[in-house]
Amino acid sequence: xxxxxxxxxxxxxxxxxxxxxxxxxxxxxxxxxxxxxxxxxxxxxxxxxxxxxxxxxxxxxxxxxxxxxxxxxxxxxxxxxxxxxxxxxxxxxxxxxxxxxxxxxxxxxxxxxxxxxxxxxxxxxxxxxxxxxxxxxxxxxxxxxxxxxxxxxxxxxxxxxxxxxxxxxxxxxxxxxxxxxxxxxxxxxxxxxxxxxxxxxxxxxxxxxxxxxxxxxxxxxxxxxxxxxxxxxxxxxxxxxxxxxxxxxxxxxxxxxxxxxxxxxxxxxx
DNA sequence: AGGGCGACCTGAGGGC
DNA sequence: TGCCCTCAGGTCGCCC
Numbered sequence: 562x563x564x565x566x567x568x569x570x571x572x573x574x575x576x577x578x579x580x581x582x583x584x585x586x587x588x589x590x591x592x593x594x595x596x597x598x599x600x601x602x603x604x605x606x607x608x609x610x611x612x613x614x615x616x617x618x619x620x621x622x623x624x625x626x627x628x629x630x631x632x633x634x635x636x637x638x639x640x641x642x643x644x645x646x647x648x649x650x651x652x653x654x655x656x657x658x659x660x661x662x663x664x665x666x667x668x669x670x671x672x673x674x675x676x677x678x679x680x681x682x683x684x685x686x687x688x689x690x691x692x693x694x695x696x697x698x699x700x701x702x703x704x705x706x707x708x709x710x711x712x713x714x715x716x717x718x719x720x721x722x723x724x725x726x727x728x729x730x731x732x733x734x735x736x737x738x739x740x741x742x743x744x745x746x747x748x749x750x751x752x753x754x755x756x757x758x759x760x761x762x763x764x765x766x767x768x769x770x771x772x773x774x775x776x777x778x779x780x781x782x783x784x785x786x787x788x789x790x791x792x793x794x795x796x797x798x799x800x801x802x803x804x805x806x807x808x809x810x811x812x813x814x815x816x817x818x819x820x821x822x823x824x825x826x827x828x829x830x831x
Numbered sequence: 832a833g834g835g836c837g838a839c840c841t842g843a844g845g846g847c
Numbered sequence: 848t849g850c851c852c853t854c855a856g857g858t859c860g861c862c863c
Contacts, residue, residue: 564856595839618857635857636841651841670840672857714834723858730856777856820836822854
């Protein structure tokens with residue numbers, strides 16, 4: 562489901578409800594997520610939520626002692642519900658809150674993850690976080706990007722590589738490449754500096770616009786209130802394979818690149 | 832050493 | 848209706 566804009570939308574939606582709330586109970590109905598939920602997660606019970614932040618596509622609940630790391634995988638959702646809301650299929654975990662609301666984790670494909678860490682420096686030391694690249698809207702420098710992009714590797718693969726920059730998944734990679742007018746299969750080290758500068762800017766603009774729209778809703782995505790995002794109305798290429806380019810009317814091509822569906826305009830993107 | 836790709840899951844949709 | 852195939856917003860970890 563979620564790329565950076567969707568996770569950020571969820572974070573912003575949850576923030577007012579979670580900040581300073583206390584987790585009074587943890588109910589695990591299904592612990593077989595991407596990794597089995599570990600017993601230590603029970604340590605969150607009785608702790609207050611001091612901060613809700615994000616690193617890449619991970620949500621981080623900073624408690625007065627310890628941290629919960631949450632990843633939504635492809636199909637994960639978080640909902641805030643009233644106490645005693647009936648459980649539905651694929652509702653796997655409930656965090657019961659002091660004000661009798663429930664933060665409920667729902668994930669049909671179970672590619673998501675819920676992890677616990679006590680370490681102060683987990684952003685730097687946790688095996689799942691320590692190798693993540695820069696945040697695209699904060700610390701993604703041009704020098705770093707030019708260095709990373711200078712590889713004999715398709716530019717779309719580079720852009721989607723979380724070690725290069727976090728948060729850009731398949732939708733926004735397709736969109737950013739269209740806006741920058743770069744063919745997704747072009748090797749990074751054959752692209753001019755100017756074009757790479759443009760691509761970085763286009764990627765950032767695309768993410769910012771999507772956050773403003775509340776994310777993209779295709780099938781699964783809903784925000785915390787269960788409402789969809791509206792960025793899909795702004796999509797130029799993603800999901801539009803074989804339809805006319807919105808700029809030049811040429812039929813968009815759809816190929817598979819690294820086993821991900823890739824849509825581009827063969828005339829606009831060179 | 833770095834990058835490609837299979838694997839992890841369920842469900843939806845299309846073709847027959 | 849049902850079976851079988853493919854595909855889906857992520858990403859780890861194996862293998863080359």
